[in-house]
Amino acid sequence: MTGTGASALEAGLSVATDAVPLASVVTFSEPLRAAATLLLFACLALLITGAIAALYRWYFRQRAPEGVAILFGVAVVVLYLNTTSLGGLIGGGEFELLRLDAVLFNVVAVGVAAAVSPAGLRVGDTVARNVFSLAGGKRLEGEVGAVVRTVGRVTPVTLPPAEEIEDMESYEAVSPDRKAEMAEKTLLFPRQLTVEELRTRLVARVKEDFGITYVDVDVDERGEIEYFAVGTRAAGLGPTLAPGTAAVAIIADPANTATPGDVVQVWRGGETPERVATAELRATAGDVATLALDAADAERLDDAATYRLVTLPAQPQADREFASLLRSADETMSVVTVAAGSELVGTAVGDVSAVVAAIRPAEGSVRALPPRSHVFEPGDAVYLVGRLDAIRRFETSATTPAASDAAAGADAESTDEIGNDGGGDGTADRTQDGG
Structure with a gap:
């Protein structure tokens, strides 16, 4: 009895010791268990990436990069798998890390986490935007006006469809993909905002959430959009050039102290140096300098010649500073x-x-x-x-x-119609009388 009992106890301990680490190995040989484990990993990845997206939005006031979300979503699954493997090894049993079925399951688990992480990023970022927008509504700003009438505790504002989003004149058009991204999105704002406050918050949200540079919108007292147009900043030097000026890139040797915005003289080398023009230095890259100068002087420059730039002791032009400030406002x-x-x-x-x-x-x-x-x-x-x-x-x-002119035009048209009708009746009456 004693010997038999000891043998049974030893056998039981051996089985239990081997079962602990082997039970931690999940493979597709058990479909239900594998599916449940993959579902658990997907939920963990969604929760982690959503939390990271919310924290990133709160701290940096912008959307978290998709690569960061995927990294954290995969990391939580890899951490779980490594911890399980380490626990099996510490338990003293045989734990084969390179078993083909175990490796296949681990690869699929990491792939599931990488696939669902972008979804968690979008959900977390959307929730964070709306929550932070509502939390920022505790302090009311702006002029006192008509209070936006809402029924619930928040004011939902729905952006128009992509085909109804206008392009702003004098600005670069926003890409169709960006319009489709923002089309018919519903943004939440605190209630009891004035129309001007709601408009200001809406403009800020569209700029921040969708990366739009310029937004022109009209909102009525019910929080409905009456007009919506977007635009982006015109890139390059063209928008900052005054009429009659041109931007030219030449091979030149600028002074060491020359910086963009400095007024420089352009000299042509040779036995008898010659001053060609006076220009404004816009940019330098190695021995290539970009100048803004009068269009007539630009025609005198040779793209095959080498010039020397002399910096003048002058302050940047006021119109140049005004143009740069205006572009950012x-x-x-x-x-x-x-x-x-x-x-x-x-x-x-x-x-x-x-x-x-x-x-x-x-x-x-x-x-x-x-x-x-x-x-x-x-x-x-x-x-x-x-x-x-x-x-x-x-x-x-x-x-x-003007309203008076429009009314006068309408009265004139009415008078003409009455006169035409009266003339017809009179003619008919005279014809009958004459008959």
Whole structure:
């Protein structure tokens, strides 16, 4: 009994010791167990990547890179598999790490984690954006206006379909893929925001969430979008060049202290050095320098010649600084012509929301910074600096006929119709009388 019992105990311990590590090996020979384990790994990867996306959005205020999400999603699965393998080895049993069926399952598990990680990234980032947007609504800013009427605790704003998203004039168009990405997306905002506050938050959300540079939107008191247009910043030197100037790349030897924005003299070498032009240095790359200069002087430069640049002790041009600052701001410049009979005729400069920098009358010289009491006349070319929606409203007023003119035109048409009808009846009556 004693010998038999000891043998049975030893056999039981041996089986138990071997069963612990072998039970940790999951293979496709057990389909149900393998499917449950893969489902567990997918859920872990989704939770980890969602949490990482939310933390990244909170700290950096932008979407986490997809590679980071995949790395963390795969890491949690690999960590679990390594921990299980290590536990089996410490248990003292035989644990074959390179068993073909175990390796196949581990590879599939890592692939599942990599596949679901982008989904966790999107879900976590979306939740974080909406939560942080609502949390930021505790402090109300802006002017007191009509409160946005909402029923729930949040104000949902749905972006229009891709085909209804307009392109902003004077800006580069946003790609169709980016429009499709933002189309019909619903963004959540705190309730009890004024219309202006809701518009400001909506513009900031679209810029931040979808990487859009410029957004022009009109929102009504119910939180519905009436107008939506997007644009991106024009790249390159072209938008910063003044009329009559050109950008030219030449082979040159600039001074060591020359930096973009410096005014330089362009000298042609030889036995008798000659000054060719005066330009503004825009960029340098090795022995190649990009200059902005007068178009007439640009024609005198030879792309096969080598020049020497001499830096002048001058400050950067004011117009260049203004152009660079304006490109990074929400405001922009535009020129609008006042149509005859429009709503804007007879309106003072102080009554418009955009800043009127100058006015060129139909006959006369340019008036810079006109007084607020100046009245717009038909044919005035108005130079504006302001936000995109303010300039768009100004353009609408400058081209829309005044209400009195529209009413007068409608009365005239009615009078013509009545006169035509009356003339016909009179002719018929006279014919009958004569008969």
